[in-house]
Amino acid sequence: MMFVEINAGDQNILPYPIHQYKLANGLNVVTVPFDSPGLAAFYIVVSVGSRNEVEPGVTGFAHFFEHMMFRGTDKYPREKYTEVLKMTGAGANANTSLDRTIYHMTGNVDYLEKMFELESDRFMNLNYPEHDFKVEAGAVKGEYTKNFANPYQRLYESLVNTAFDVHTYKHTTMGFFEDIVDMPNQYEYSKIFFDRYYRPEYSTVVVVGDVIAEKVNALAEKYFNNWKPGDYTVQIPVEPEQNEKRAIHLPDGSIPPFMSLNYKGPSFSDSKIDMAALDVLSTILFSQNSELYKKLVVEEQKLRFLGGGAMNTRDPYLINIQASFISKDDFQYVRDEISNAINDIRTNGVSQKILEETKSNLKYSFAMSIDNPDVIANSLCQFIYLTGDPEALNRFYSLYDKVTEDDIKMVANKFFNDNRLTIATISEDEKGGVE
Amino acid sequence: MKAIIISLLLSGFIMAQQVVELKQPNASKMVVKFMFKNGSICDPQGKEGLTYTTSQVINNGGTAELTYSDIQSKIYPMASRYSVLVDKEAVTFTFQFHKDWIDEFYPIMMGLITNPSFSQADFERVKNNQQAYVDQVIRASSDEEYSKKAMEDFLFRGTNYQHMVEGNSASVSAITLEDVKAHYKDFFTRNNFMIGIAGNYPESFIEKLKTDLANLPDIRPAIPTAPAIQMPDGIDVEIISKDGAFGSAIFTGYPLNITRTDDEFAALMVANSYLGEHRKSYSKLYKVIREERSMNYGDYSYIEWYHNGGGNMLPPSGVPRQSNYFAVWIRPVQIAKQLKMQYEELKDVNVGHAHFAIRMALREMDKMIKNGLSQADFEATRAFLQSYIRLYIKNPDQQLGYLMDSRRYGRENYIEELGALLSTLTLEDVNNAINKYFQIDNMKITIVTDVSEAEPLAESLKNNLPSSMSYSDLVKAGLSEEILSEDAATENFKLNVKSVTIVDSKDTFK
Numbered sequence: 017m018m019f020v021e022i023n024a025g026d027q028n029i030l031p032y033p034i035h036q037y038k039l040a041n042g043l044n045v046v047t048v049p050f051d052s053p054g055l056a057a058f059y060i061v062v063s064v065g066s067r068n069e070v071e072p073g074v075t076g077f078a079h080f081f082e083h084m085m086f087r088g089t090d091k092y093p094r095e096k097y098t099e100v101l102k103m104t105g106a107g108a109n110a111n112t113s114l115d116r117t118i119y120h121m122t123g124n125v126d127y128l129e130k131m132f133e134l135e136s137d138r139f140m141n142l143n144y145p146e147h148d149f150k151v152e153a154g155a156v157k158g159e160y161t162k163n164f165a166n167p168y169q170r171l172y173e174s175l176v177n178t179a180f181d182v183h184t185y186k187h188t189t190m191g192f193f194e195d196i197v198d199m200p201n202q203y204e205y206s207k208i209f210f211d212r213y214y215r216p217e218y219s220t221v222v223v224v225g226d227v228i229a230e231k232v233n234a235l236a237e238k239y240f241n242n243w244k245p246g247d248y249t250v251q252i253p254v255e256p257e258q259n260e261k262r263a264i265h266l267p268d269g270s271i272p273p274f275m276s277l278n279y280k281g282p283s284f285s286d287s288k289i290d291m292a293a294l295d296v297l298s299t300i301l302f303s304q305n306s307e308l309y310k311k312l313v314v315e316e317q318k319l320r321f322l323g324g325g326a327m328n329t330r331d332p333y334l335i336n337i338q339a340s341f342i343s344k345d346d347f348q349y350v351r352d353e354i355s356n357a358i359n360d361i362r363t364n365g366v367s368q369k370i371l372e373e374t375k376s377n378l379k380y381s382f383a384m385s386i387d388n389p390d391v392i393a394n395s396l397c398q399f400i401y402l403t404g405d406p407e408a409l410n411r412f413y414s415l416y417d418k419v420t421e422d423d424i425k426m427v428a429n430k431f432f433n434d435n436r437l438t439i440a441t442i443s444e445d446e447k448g449g450v451e
Numbered sequence: 452m453k454a455i456i457i458s459l460l461l462s463g464f465i466m467a468q469q470v471v472e473l474k475q476p477n478a479s480k481m482v483v484k485f486m487f488k489n490g491s492i493c494d495p496q497g498k499e500g501l502t503y504t505t506s507q508v509i510n511n512g513g514t515a516e517l518t519y520s521d522i523q524s525k526i527y528p529m530a531s532r533y534s535v536l537v538d539k540e541a542v543t544f545t546f547q548f549h550k551d552w553i554d555e556f557y558p559i560m561m562g563l564i565t566n567p568s569f570s571q572a573d574f575e576r577v578k579n580n581q582q583a584y585v586d587q588v589i590r591a592s593s594d595e596e597y598s599k600k601a602m603e604d605f606l607f608r609g610t611n612y613q614h615m616v617e618g619n620s621a622s623v624s625a626i627t628l629e630d631v632k633a634h635y636k637d638f639f640t641r642n643n644f645m646i647g648i649a650g651n652y653p654e655s656f657i658e659k660l661k662t663d664l665a666n667l668p669d670i671r672p673a674i675p676t677a678p679a680i681q682m683p684d685g686i687d688v689e690i691i692s693k694d695g696a697f698g699s700a701i702f703t704g705y706p707l708n709i710t711r712t713d714d715e716f717a718a719l720m721v722a723n724s725y726l727g728e729h730r731k732s733y734s735k736l737y738k739v740i741r742e743e744r745s746m747n748y749g750d751y752s753y754i755e756w757y758h759n760g761g762g763n764m765l766p767p768s769g770v771p772r773q774s775n776y777f778a779v780w781i782r783p784v785q786i787a788k789q790l791k792m793q794y795e796e797l798k799d800v801n802v803g804h805a806h807f808a809i810r811m812a813l814r815e816m817d818k819m820i821k822n823g824l825s826q827a828d829f830e831a832t833r834a835f836l837q838s839y840i841r842l843y844i845k846n847p848d849q850q851l852g853y854l855m856d857s858r859r860y861g862r863e864n865y866i867e868e869l870g871a872l873l874s875t876l877t878l879e880d881v882n883n884a885i886n887k888y889f890q891i892d893n894m895k896i897t898i899v900t901d902v903s904e905a906e907p908l909a910e911s912l913k914n915n916l917p918s919s920m921s922y923s924d925l926v927k928a929g930l931s932e933e934i935l936s937e938d939a940a941t942e943n944f945k946l947n948v949k950s951v952t953i954v955d956s957k958d959t960f961k
Binding site: 099103106127146153155158165168201268272309372373377383388389 | 477478479480519520523524527528529530532547548549551572575576579580583587588590591592593594595696697698700730731732733741742743744745746747748749764765782783784785789793831832834835836837838839841842845846847848923925926929930
């Protein structure tokens, strides 16, 4: 059962069965038994992230709300919650991104029922004092303060603000600083936010490790059965087509010069070939084995680093190519070399050999990564928030097998278009100056 | 079930090679580690960073047969990966590959360790990045990592633990390819390392490893001893003044004469977890500074080196150290300039939250020293650790790494032994350990902060001025009596500050 027979094309990339069980209220429960004696990973993925922050003045709220989920209920006020969680000895935390919020506890499987009890209580009955809400906003500001020390973070904030006009991907998950400072005033909105999204139809329970599905399902019935579904659907503004090249520059001489090229990409799909073909193409173009990397980083030593690829997102996001430089004088040269490499593939395609090797690389990378319950739970969560179905993981990896040379040419032509590009740079100069 | 075998195999030569085996019959992945028992303490004077350069050139270079790019081409379909971790007293290469590729990957792995090419081009590429790190990146990319490295520089000044493993500006620029080759020959030798293997491998694999590793130079390197440093007399503060810093990042440290080797370490671990477990909300420091007052993102304490605390939730293996210290990490807090901009009611504040945060952390520690843990706190913290330490080894890489580290501390299996020690521990053991090892009057403190904050903060610290906590009106209105009275006691809490120095960021790690 543990062997990864990776070359067999008809087999699932995840070599373990995915058990799914749906409660009457719509909550999906996913279990994957895995050989980790005494250990279980208990995850809840909620399909709410900074993408859902459609109202003005509340950017960063999904992330802030994640913090509030640790502020207690009537049954388990903050201190009691902390005390019980400590008793379980679990590694417990949460994180928020563009499309989702993930809450996780990994620990002693003997405490699985306690984890269910704690999580169901706060997901159904969260109730924090208004003062706690105001105080917690300071911790978010502290998080922003720590991140802001990094020039790459500052550039990223400006980049998405430039690349997007109306879609909520225009702001980062941290949110705009003025909204973070204003967070203590948003107590009433926080109740609306909880009421909208912390519902069974937005959430999925994922348990991986030394467990069996029947037991997990029974616990889910016991603890989540009374969770009431909601009826809110969010309208995300649709980003209009970008019709001209954009640029953003951060004048900062404190770190090595940096450039990123950001093309508008596709949304994730486990049936349409685009994202799978883009993964293959960007691995060919920008991995350490790529011709570009060997030329620009290894031989010519113009770059310290080169990498790139598309992120899996609900709505179209960015294909991001990053390069760290020895000298800013090479910005244009490297930009042109990258364009030339893309143009070459547009016209001439890629060899069958590199295509097959790349597919092998992507599959072995995944097979090598799944060596503990957390990695598997995180992977499943990703495909759940993207599609609602954990089996999308297996479907997506089987799509790689179907990618052809023509698909590679197709996505090279479709997405790497200068009218859909935003160039972001950091150097000591006042302007980036890249065409 | 995974069988753990630790064996000492005779290499057939004059010495014994330490081999740590972790048999995993069901695993599809293999992990091989080579831990050399030299680290940055072996760097020659004036060439600080040489061990790091040497390790990086091996990791990012070619072999006698293959260039770096050739290697990338060969391992691409396998998705094999390898990396190196350099610390004060260890260099660990970790190779991870799928068992399908064992025969194809083996010669590459062995070529890198026993026959690196050390080409001029690979050397220049690596050195250029290392130079950028010590000149720019450490100062500019994370103020909290900066404050941590600067605190080590301060605490270990004048010893072989002082410099960053990456070296400093002048020393890195002095390193030549000849230095690298000589350092490899002298220190990366067959008498100086431990092998670790995890996965589903045939016996012949180990035999072959042993035979091939005999090709390493047969030199017995003179490894310097780790420094025994004096307890500072009072609290010495170094403020690093940086243009455009957004907050104040704080790190403290004082020497600690105990390591994992000592059984008493388990007792100290309980005390430390109660005070400031890394990235956990259960602990005192986090509770008073972040949870109740939201001054920053988190506050933790340490009884041993924690590699890349900003990135890791669990402590990684591969950093065994003999010279230990106690540390408190206070993540960036607000500076006056920012508070003034954010809140009209705070327009007159002169100093941000750094002084108050340090007082709050040390006062909390002082309470623990004076009162000890209660029986309930002891039980809860011990129960937490008994489960939590299992997570340190949740994947084969860390499982193997922790076994190898165990050997460096004279133990067989640290996590197992720690579990046993925890189970026989008493409250008295913990409180005795607190009294023996914890104190708040002598330490080094490093603060990375904005130019505008440096002077007023230095004055405040130097003169033990009251440092009232400046809340926004919104938060202030809801504060409980208990919080306000704790604040009143904290703002005048006397710190044993002996010296405060302001250093320009440009003058660090020169």
